[in-house]
Amino acid sequence: MAVNAVHAARRKGTVLNTFDPDNLPEGVEFSELGGLRVVTESMPSVRSVTAGLWVRTGSRDEGPGEAGLSHFLEHLLFKGVEGHTASEISEIFDGMGALTNAATSKESTHLHARFVDRHLDEAFALLSEMMLRPTLPADEIDPEREVVLEEIAMYEDEPSDRVHDLLAEAIYGDHPLGRRVLGEAEVIAGTPRDEIAAYHRAHYTVPNLVVGVAGNVEHARVVELVNKHFQAPDGDPVKVEDPAPPVAPRMLFRQKQTEQFHICFGGHGISRHDDRRYALALLDSIFGGATSSRLFREVREKRGLAYSVGSYTQQNIDHGSIAMYVGTRPENVDEVCRIIGSELESIRTDGVTGEELERAKENLKGRIVLSLESSASRMSRISRAALFDVPLEDLDETIARIDAVSHDEVRELASDFYDPAKLSAAAIGADADVFARAVEAVSPTLCA
Numbered sequence: 001m002a003v004n005a006v007h008a009a010r011r012k013g014t015v016l017n018t019f020d021p022d023n024l025p026e027g028v029e030f031s032e033l034g035g036l037r038v039v040t041e042s043m044p045s046v047r048s049v050t051a052g053l054w055v056r057t058g059s060r061d062e063g064p065g066e067a068g069l070s071h072f073l074e075h076l077l078f079k080g081v082e083g084h085t086a087s088e089i090s091e092i093f094d095g096m097g098a099l100t101n102a103a104t105s106k107e108s109t110h111l112h113a114r115f116v117d118r119h120l121d122e123a124f125a126l127l128s129e130m131m132l133r134p135t136l137p138a139d140e141i142d143p144e145r146e147v148v149l150e151e152i153a154m155y156e157d158e159p160s161d162r163v164h165d166l167l168a169e170a171i172y173g174d175h176p177l178g179r180r181v182l183g184e185a186e187v188i189a190g191t192p193r194d195e196i197a198a199y200h201r202a203h204y205t206v207p208n209l210v211v212g213v214a215g216n217v218e219h220a221r222v223v224e225l226v227n228k229h230f231q232a233p234d235g236d237p238v239k240v241e242d243p244a245p246p247v248a249p250r251m252l253f254r255q256k257q258t259e260q261f262h263i264c265f266g267g268h269g270i271s272r273h274d275d276r277r278y279a280l281a282l283l284d285s286i287f288g289g290a291t292s293s294r295l296f297r298e299v300r301e302k303r304g305l306a307y308s309v310g311s312y313t314q315q316n317i318d319h320g321s322i323a324m325y326v327g328t329r330p331e332n333v334d335e336v337c338r339i340i341g342s343e344l345e346s347i348r349t350d351g352v353t354g355e356e357l358e359r360a361k362e363n364l365k366g367r368i369v370l371s372l373e374s375s376a377s378r379m380s381r382i383s384r385a386a387l388f389d390v391p392l393e394d395l396d397e398t399i400a401r402i403d404a405v406s407h408d409e410v411r412e413l414a415s416d417f418y419d420p421a422k423l424s425a426a427a428i429g430a431d432a433d434v435f436a437r438a439v440e441a442v443s444p445t446l447c448a
Contacts, residue, residue: 028382036210055209062183069187074103079134084129086137252425256428263429287343341420
């Protein structure tokens, strides 16, 4: 059962793109087994296999009293299955020479392992048990609570990381996308085992799951292993009611005694399904997403005002965002924000040069091609396409779409999404007045 990605709030003029199992790149195969989606990509030239088990559940699918349970549960998947303790799971994967990890985002959680192809059967059997039938042993849960609480505390001490979640809160407000993936310490500390188990039962069901495998592997063999080991319960997708995200920009500041001010500006962007995603990726690369970008050159290379400066985009099922970040000392805040304001105005008014656009295209194409040399990257690519119901293009089609992006398309996106009047701002630093004064150079209306 494919994820329903059709939402009422669509930006006018965009094209809805969806996963098409009948039109897949060479080497990619897809099966639906009683609603469970299985997608593989054959890479005969390698000896590795990367298997990923994905669930369409992340921080945006949590209620307020569940903030952080998706991430906490990700940790607990490693803490025991029937017949194997947490230590034994680590020993088994180490004995294969496997690289194993898991990750949680706002919209998904996944467990994955990369291993030599001859270990496929053993690795897949254990990953399946971990994903679907974790024992959640009581003697492991409380120590792992402390681990996650330490992770949250560490994160609070890293303002260069924390400020990005502060920006998401400024952009999205009470919308679930405004919540941080790590959640809240009180939820992690106080949620009993039976509620964690109930959360797993509710979310880790067939409609929410995708199995993705890439490397030296045959699709038929993976299907055989899924039928043998990956027996997930049926159920309906759990969906937390999303309020409409706020439109009005906001400014948020957290006071903390730091050597630098950590500053973000950002606003609404585009969804995963939007046909303009390549144009936006190119615009981001030109503005701040590469070492030859305008922000990097003007702030760091020419003036030495920051070590870390740049921009990025995020795409979700039904919303997206654009953002820019800089970390700088208090005496530089005014000048840095003035430069950001000037570059926003320039790219909206003058557009981009032919040289910039060509370089950005080659940069984006190069990064895509290089990523496809890894079985782990290919597994992630095909799994995300099936999980989020987005198109899976072959390399030639992707390159053609990047090459087809015009100056006018990039300029139109800059005019819309890089409008200072539409941007929110967030910062962590020692003095709110310093930040508020500097923001006026970017968006006077935000301080009005």
